[in-house]
Amino acid sequence: MSTKAIPGRAGPKGPTFAVLASNEVGLLLITVGAVIVFSYLAPGFDSPFNIYALTRVLAIDVVIGFSMMVVLVTGGLNLAVGAIGVSAVMVGGWAMQVAGLPIIVSALLALAFGAALGALNGILTVAMRVHSFVVTLATMSLFFGAMIVLTQAEAFNALPAEFVSLAKLKTWFFASSMLYASIVVGLLLWWLFHHTLIGRQILAAGANPSAARLSGVPVERTIVVCHGLSGALAAFAGLMLTARNGAALPSMAGQLGMDWLLPAFLAPVLGGTLLTGGTLSVAGTFLGAAMVTVLSNGLLQLQVGEFWVQAFLGVILLVAVVLDRLRAHVMAKRRVR
Amino acid sequence: MSATMHLLRTDWFGLLVAFAVGAVALGLAQPSFLSTYNLYVMLTAFSLSILIALSQMVIVAIGQLNLSVGAIGGLAAITFAGVMEVWSVPIPVAILIGLLVGVAGGTLNGVVTHVTGLNAFVVTLATLAIFKGTNIGITEAQPFYEIPDAVKSFGNARFGFFPYLLFVSGAIGIAVWVFMRRSVLGRQLLAVGGNLNAAKLSGIPVGRVVVAAHVLSGMLAAVAGMLAVARLQLGQPTIGDDWLIISFAAPVIGGAVLAGGHVSVAGTVLGVAIIMLINNALVLLNVDPYAVQLVLGALILAAVALSRFREPA
Numbered sequence: 001m002s003t004k005a006i007p008g009r010a011g012p013k014g015p016t017f018a019v020l021a022s023n024e025v026g027l028l029l030i031t032v033g034a035v036i037v038f039s040y041l042a043p044g045f046d047s048p049f050n051i052y053a054l055t056r057v058l059a060i061d062v063v064i065g066f067s068m069m070v071v072l073v074t075g076g077l078n079l080a081v082g083a084i085g086v087s088a089v090m091v092g093g094w095a096m097q098v099a100g101l102p103i104i105v106s107a108l109l110a111l112a113f114g115a116a117l118g119a120l121n122g123i124l125t126v127a128m129r130v131h132s133f134v135v136t137l138a139t140m141s142l143f144f145g146a147m148i149v150l151t152q153a154e155a156f157n158a159l160p161a162e163f164v165s166l167a168k169l170k171t172w173f174f175a176s177s178m179l180y181a182s183i184v185v186g187l188l189l190w191w192l193f194h195h196t197l198i199g200r201q202i203l204a205a206g207a208n209p210s211a212a213r214l215s216g217v218p219v220e221r222t223i224v225v226c227h228g229l230s231g232a233l234a235a236f237a238g239l240m241l242t243a244r245n246g247a248a249l250p251s252m253a254g255q256l257g258m259d260w261l262l263p264a265f266l267a268p269v270l271g272g273t274l275l276t277g278g279t280l281s282v283a284g285t286f287l288g289a290a291m292v293t294v295l296s297n298g299l300l301q302l303q304v305g306e307f308w309v310q311a312f313l314g315v316i317l318l319v320a321v322v323l324d325r326l327r328a329h330v331m332a333k334r335r336v337r
Numbered sequence: 338m339s340a341t342m343h344l345l346r347t348d349w350f351g352l353l354v355a356f357a358v359g360a361v362a363l364g365l366a367q368p369s370f371l372s373t374y375n376l377y378v379m380l381t382a383f384s385l386s387i388l389i390a391l392s393q394m395v396i397v398a399i400g401q402l403n404l405s406v407g408a409i410g411g412l413a414a415i416t417f418a419g420v421m422e423v424w425s426v427p428i429p430v431a432i433l434i435g436l437l438v439g440v441a442g443g444t445l446n447g448v449v450t451h452v453t454g455l456n457a458f459v460v461t462l463a464t465l466a467i468f469k470g471t472n473i474g475i476t477e478a479q480p481f482y483e484i485p486d487a488v489k490s491f492g493n494a495r496f497g498f499f500p501y502l503l504f505v506s507g508a509i510g511i512a513v514w515v516f517m518r519r520s521v522l523g524r525q526l527l528a529v530g531g532n533l534n535a536a537k538l539s540g541i542p543v544g545r546v547v548v549a550a551h552v553l554s555g556m557l558a559a560v561a562g563m564l565a566v567a568r569l570q571l572g573q574p575t576i577g578d579d580w581l582i583i584s585f586a587a588p589v590i591g592g593a594v595l596a597g598g599h600v601s602v603a604g605t606v607l608g609v610a611i612i613m614l615i616n617n618a619l620v621l622l623n624v625d626p627y628a629v630q631l632v633l634g635a636l637i638l639a640a641v642a643l644s645r646f647r648e649p650a
Contacts, residue, residue, distance in 0.1 A: 129645065134589070135638070141634030152625075265459065265462055275456050308470060309470070311474055314463045314465065317463035321453070321460070322453050
């Protein structure tokens with residue numbers, strides 16, 4: 001085998017398994033601790049309405065995180081997640097409102113469109129043999145620009161009531177039904193990466209492309225598949241956000257869709273997915289998003305400067321990546337001994 | 338090698354031809370292109386964009402990237418405007434404070450990337466959120482309106498079609514050109530970007546060079562932010578929000594290799610000029626102004642594809 005260890009695949013007794021577990025357990029402890037502290041300090045935090053609002057945000061941020069996670073695993077990244085998400089829901093919004101297609105058909109159309117835009121990123125990355133950074137930087141501008149030109153920056157705000165009501169369902173513990181959709185997506189991803197051939201090929205290609213190629217893994221195809229999957233997940237997040245907003249808004253992810261970048265990187269990076277590729281943690285990404293959502297919601301509830309939340313999230317990301325680096329360093333030393 | 342071949346091989350010659358052809362064609366198609374006012378408006382945007390592009394270019398030179406260029410520029414802009422409005426700080430001191438914001442931001446980026454060895458992408462994404470978040474935290478998303486008249490009139494001043502702002506960015510552009518070509522540090526930046534290990538083995542203080550590049554990038558972004566305040570006549574918190582694409586597009590069109598080690602100041606400036614020309618053409622020819630985003634994306638892809646074609650891997 002290659003000397004490059006693949007955490008989580010060294011067997012349940014390997015030292016890497018313990019690290020992965022501790023990463024996720026750590027996130028869970030911080031999140032639970034934060035929930036307890038905020039419930040005590042901020043009276044509104046555990047109100048039914050806030051739980052509902054929080055889980056709606058969480059459901060969307062989890063899927064945005066997944067959308068980035070599936071490209072990080074290839075060692076690449078996707079700056080265009082927001083631009084793809086918005087472009088896809090504008091197609092979906094058009095299909096529902098203008099073409100009058102059934103909701104399910106429109107949603108599938110939006111997902112397929114997102115997947116196609118993502119796959120285009122993958123194909124360009126492979127064909128041009130450059131890092132996906134520059135490809136997705138360009139397509140972020142391209143997709144968003146085309147979307148604005150085609151829609152004239154107009155929203156689709158007369159969506160069918162049944163679609164909008166999907167986001168309003170509450171389930172037990174006042175949680176938004178959208179959270180279950182995100183959990184199902186997470187379970188499917190977990191199954192894909194741990195129990196299918198293509199999933200294992202993706203992990204192998206991400207960890208060491210040349211070794212994978214020599215073992216007969218179609219590395220190029222895994223890259224296109226991952227980017228396509230990322231596009232579809234971005235479209236899914238976009239559909240949930242559209243249902244929540246009640247309209248397909250060109251501005252819902254900010255200028256060029258860049259507002260999604262911070263949540264997209266925070267969740268997987270906090271959850272232990274490495275930027276170098278080859279590893280991922282579906283549960284970690286979920287917990288990473290949960291921690292971020294709880295902390296930012298709690299700070300808003302405490303009313304300690306609503307304008308400072310973004311700066312705070314930036315500090316969390318910086319601290320997280322530095323700590324992760326430190327941990328890798330310590331682990332490497334231990335392994336030598 | 339003949340002189341013509343030499344010219345053809347430079348990064349900037351093809352761009353200069355493309356720019357000249359484009360400018361002549363636009364002038365013929367739309368005579369208002371050559372009106373004094375249109376040229377002035379174009380050159381004003383050009384002045385700011387040169388600095389934004391150079392701010393990214395010095396980081397591309399060391400083989401990294403800086404997502405926080407706009408966030409540093411925005412934070413410097415509102416600090417510059419804020420200290421003048423709130424504390425009535427004299428203009429030269431305010432400029433100095435704005436520059437210090439750029440130095441501090443760049444130092445943070447440089448030190449963290451160097452010490453941790455982390456990908457500059459994720460570091461500058463985090464600092465982008467920190468700088469932009471601090472900007473929003475300080476301003477609560479409201480602009481500073483009370484800018485001294487001297488700053489305002491400087492932002493509007495022009496000789497015919499030549500904005501005063503271009504004196505500042507032109508001088509800085511020349512300084513960066515000299516720095517990259519003639520100074521030891523400038524050559525060290527390219528050496529670090531070209532081959533990190535070789536640079537280390539040749540005794541180049543890599544850490545110092547990386548931090549210096551980020552500090553320079555931060556200062557260039559800060560100057561761009563302060564010039565934007567002068568041009569807009571207010572300390573707008575959204576300054577810098579739309580800098581990212583152009584900051585990469587211009588150096589890449591100008592022949593920079595994103596892996597590091599090769600950048601061209603002249604190419605970058607011409608890259609900005611071509612983008613400004615396209616932008617202006619879209620406006621004058623009544624095409625949807627938002628189409629510029631689309632065109633910029635396509636241009637980046639084309640430039641990268643072309644560079645792969647010029648030197649196959």
